Amino acid sequence: MVVGCVLVVLGVFVFACLPSGVATAALMLAKDNLFHLLRVLLWDLYFHGLGFWRGQEPASICAQLTGVPEAHWRDHAMECRTRLDTQFQGFVVGLGTPLLVFLLYRATVSLGWYFFVFQPMVAALGNHGPRRHTSPTRELLHRLLARLTPRNSNKHNNDGYLVADASTPQARH
Numbered sequence: 001m002v003v004g005c006v007l008v009v010l011g012v013f014v015f016a017c018l019p020s021g022v023a024t025a026a027l028m029l030a031k032d033n034l035f036h037l038l039r040v041l042l043w044d045l046y047f048h049g050l051g052f053w054r055g056q057e058p059a060s061i062c063a064q065l066t067g068v069p070e071a072h073w074r075d076h077a078m079e080c081r082t083r084l085d086t087q088f089q090g091f092v093v094g095l096g097t098p099l100l101v102f103l104l105y106r107a108t109v110s111l112g113w114y115f116f117v118f119q120p121m122v123a124a125l126g127n128h129g130p131r132r133h134t135s136p137t138r139e140l141l142h143r144l145l146a147r148l149t150p151r152n153s154n155k156h157n158n159d160g161y162l163v164a165d166a167s168t169p170q171a172r173h
Helices: 002-017 020-048 058-066 070-075 077-126 136-148
Strands: none
Touching (some): 020 077, 070 077
16 A cells, blocks of 8 residues: 555656656556555455455355355356456446546536636736736735835835945945
């Protein structure tokens, strides 16, 4: 489990630092390892925990699913394994579909919030004077610091920065 998480973090790091082809390959490797890790965890959950099959033998599970005696499934273990894989895939789809719908809903709400609330608010607050090539946050902090800085009209410019003039001892030397 830890190895999968480390590979995902390394994949993101490699994605940011390496050329795109190598980075994409590293990220795909990390994604595949993460999916394998999730599959193993879900397999253990489905067949060994939380009231699903409670660790029963595969032949016993297949007998309960089909009504065919357990002895038949012991003799046909590969067919039983195929049935269990099919059953597990149904569990994964049943678990993943509502999760995917929820994630799409959250992404839609977040994008709607960003484009229809946050961006208009930033535009309304930030359109005072010429547009600078700085972020709205930096501009807001700059204005706040300029107001908090003690001002003397001879020593500070309009932005609040100290300006040396000829009357100060530092400027004369």
